[in-house]
Amino acid sequence: MKIRGMNSxxxxxxxxxxxxxxxxxxxxxxxxxxxxxxxxxxxxxxRTKSKCxxxxxxxxxxxxxxxxxxxxxxxQLVSLFRSFKPKIVINVAxxxxxxxxxxxxxxxGVNYLDTANYEPPDIAKFEYKWQWAYHDRxxxxxxxxxxxxxxxxxxxxxxxxxxxxxxxxxxxxxDIVDCNAGDHGKPFATNFNPEINIREVTQRGKYWENxxxxxxxxxxxxxxxxxxxxxxxxxxxxxxxxxxxxxxxxPTLKRARFWMTxxxxxxxxxxxxxxxxxxxxxxxxxxxxxxxxxxFLKAVLPNPGELGEHYSGETSxxxxxxxxxxxxxxxxxxxxxxxxxxxxxxxxxxxVSYTTGVPAMIGAMMFIMGKWRTAGVFxxxxxxxxxxMEQLKLHGLPWHELHDVDLEL
Numbered sequence: 001m002k003i004r005g006m007n008s009x010x011x012x013x014x015x016x017x018x019x020x021x022x023x024x025x026x027x028x029x030x031x032x033x034x035x036x037x038x039x040x041x042x043x044x045x046x047r048t049k050s051k052c053x054x055x056x057x058x059x060x061x062x063x064x065x066x067x068x069x070x071x072x073x074x075x076q077l078v079s080l081f082r083s084f085k086p087k088i089v090i091n092v093a094x095x096x097x098x099x100x101x102x103x104x105x106x107x108x109g110v111n112y113l114d115t116a117n118y119e120p121p122d123i124a125k126f127e128y129k130w131q132w133a134y135h136d137r138x139x140x141x142x143x144x145x146x147x148x149x150x151x152x153x154x155x156x157x158x159x160x161x162x163x164x165x166x167x168x169x170x171x172x173x174x175d176i177v178d179c180n181a182g183d184h185g186k187p188f189a190t191n192f193n194p195e196i197n198i199r200e201v202t203q204r205g206k207y208w209e210n211x212x213x214x215x216x217x218x219x220x221x222x223x224x225x226x227x228x229x230x231x232x233x234x235x236x237x238x239x240x241x242x243x244x245x246x247x248x249x250x251p252t253l254k255r256a257r258f259w260m261t262x263x264x265x266x267x268x269x270x271x272x273x274x275x276x277x278x279x280x281x282x283x284x285x286x287x288x289x290x291x292x293x294x295x296f297l298k299a300v301l302p303n304p305g306e307l308g309e310h311y312s313g314e315t316s317x318x319x320x321x322x323x324x325x326x327x328x329x330x331x332x333x334x335x336x337x338x339x340x341x342x343x344x345x346x347x348x349x350x351x352v353s354y355t356t357g358v359p360a361m362i363g364a365m366m367f368i369m370g371k372w373r374t375a376g377v378f379x380x381x382x383x384x385x386x387x388x389m390e391q392l393k394l395h396g397l398p399w400h401e402l403h404d405v406d407l408e409l
Contacts, residue, residue, distance in 0.1 A: 001099070014368045015041040017080070017110075019071055019101060021051035022193065023305035023349045024092040024115065024150070027357025029055050029349040031395060033063045033092075043084050045069040046093070051288040052266040057347055062127075071097040077104035086110055088144075088364050092357070095119040095196060102134055102145065111143050113363050115150030115356050117241045119199070122281065126200070126241045128379070135377040140246035145377035149363035150356035151317055151336075152178055152258075153242035155397070157381035158388050159319040159334045160246055165385060167332055167403075170252040171272040171323035175409045176242070177235060179261040182313035182340045182351060189302040191352035195294050198279050202270065204240035207257040208247045219267070225259065225408050227316040228400070229337055235259040257409070273297065308350035311340035315351045316398075319406040333402040336392070346396065355397065362391045375405050 016039045018028050025044065032039045044052040045067040052066035069080050071093045077299055081089070081104055091101050091114040098118035105112045118130045138145045148154050156176050164171055180191060190197035205216035221237040240258035247256050262270075273279050278297045283290040320336025336355070343354035363380070366372035372383040380388075392399055 012124065012369050013038060013040045015043075015085060016088055016090060016364055016368075017037075017084055017086035017344075018042070018044045018090045018092065019046065019097075020068065020092035020094075021046035021048065021055055021183055023093070023308075023353030024357045024360070026055050026058075026162045026305060026349045027347045027353050028090055028092055029064055031358055031361040032364070033059045033061075034395075035361070035365065036063075036366050037046050041065070041084075043067055043086065045080060047071070072100055074100050074103050074107070076158075077101060078107050080250070081105070081108040081110050088113060088367055090360050090364050092360060094193065095310075096121045096315060099130060102131065105143060105145075106137055106141055108318065109141065109143065110386060111145070111243070111367060113146040113149050113360060113367070114197070115148060115154060117148060117153075117358050119196075126203070126239065126244075128241065128244055129370065131377060139376040143374055144367055146363050146367065146372060146383075147379050148242060148245070149360050151359055151397075152176060152240060153245070154356075154359045154363070154380050155336070156242055156319055157246060158378055158383075158385045158401070160250065160321070161381040161383070162385040162389055163319065163321050163332055163334060164250065167325060168321070168323040168330065169325050169327075171250055171321050172252060173255045173322040173409075174250075174253055174257070175320040175407065176240065177225060177227070177316075177318055177320060177335075178259065179230060179233050179235070179316045180313075180352060181227070181230045181233060181261070182311050182315065183226070184302075184307045184311045184350070186302050186307070188266065189304065189307060191307070193304065193306055194298040194301045198270070198273070198294060198297075199281065200240075201238060201260070202274060202279050205237045206243075207237060207255070208243060209255045213265060219262075224364055225261075227261075228335060229314065232317055233261045235261050242379070244363060246381060249379065249381050259409075270368075300315050305353070308340065308344035308348060308353075311344060311350040314339045315355060317355065320409060322407060331404055331407050333405055333407065336397050336399045336401060338397065342396075358395055358397050359388075359392070362388055362395060365391060368408075 049068040056064040
């Protein structure tokens with residue numbers, strides 16, 4: 001595929017190292033391998049090398065090298081980075097490992113990209129403060145750190161930046177809406193790492209309004225919303241990390257919220273899991289050994305990376321924005337729909353992994369092409385959205401715009 005918009009000022013080919021061999025890592029590996037004009041050499045590394053080997057075999061043509069690495073260990077990471085010499089690391093490992101990977105990048109002069117903010121293992125906190133604190137060190141080292149470059153966060157920030165650049169003078173309200181209308185045929189399963197997913201959706205809700213954060217009980221606020229090609233689906237207000245960065249970077253926002261759909265069967269299972277203590281991240285003593293209930297639950301739940309074969313239906317994720325343009329109120333809805341079957345046919349992964357992995361590849365491409373290359377640590381909405389938006393259409397995530405419509409919110 002010919003890549004449009006190359007910037008001759010920068011070298012537009014480079015080595016890339018992917019860390020993480022789950023569903024998202026599978027998608028990233030497949031997608032970077034399709035753009036040899038940008039990614040000259042590819043390495044996939046994780047704690048379990050056999051997983052990397054299986055993905056590399058599926059991609060084929062000996063396009064991907066593999067390695068074993070413990071992403072909790074800075075010394076192992078540094079050794080791998082110095083051996084392979086990547087230009088950029090795409091981190092799709094666990095959020096607990098963001099900081100060790102960033103430390104290794106600083107020590108070895110490697111640029112960085114991830115899809116989810118750092119979380120401490122012992123407390124479910126979704127904040128950018130730990131990674132924003134790396135800004136000055138990355139800037140001094142002349143390195144770029146791109147944070148949260150999945151779909152949400154990631155594309156949602158780019159959507160907001162695109163709306164502000166082309167359609168609004170000011171944005172006043174932002175509602176990010178995330179619907180998965182797919183069916184995987186399992187009584188209960190999560191679409192990405194169960195430990196991370198359950199920590200996220202069981203936390204208290206939170207949204208921004210009139211200059212302050214307002215907290216709610218988990219799933220307290222909900223309402224049906226209509227999603228393109230899907231129809232009405234009950235949507236629940238939860239807290240999601242990109243709200244923190246978007247509120248910071250768009251101070252005209254009077255309200256910012258995040259909505260996600262959940263089926264009743266999913267919520268019933270989740271309620272039982274919480275009631276019996278299996279969602280706890282506090283260690284307990286079992287037969288003389290400490291275990292974390294949620295980590296044990298993760299081990300017995302279906303592997304999200306293996307859901308794709310029987311997954312049907314589609315996702316719909318977008319931004320519903322209200323603001324002003326030329327002193328007149330305007331509404332705007334920008335979104336992408338992704339079919340699980342199409343994602344599986346191309347990459348062997350389901351749609352949730354696909355919508356996260358494709359933007360990660362594009363973000364790395366933006367860096368290598370010189371479009372998103374500034375020293376420091378940044379969220380996606382801080383970069384020029386236009387070249388990223390162009391590549392979304394070329395790599396499987398076409399987007400659609402609706403102007404002056406009822407936002408329902």
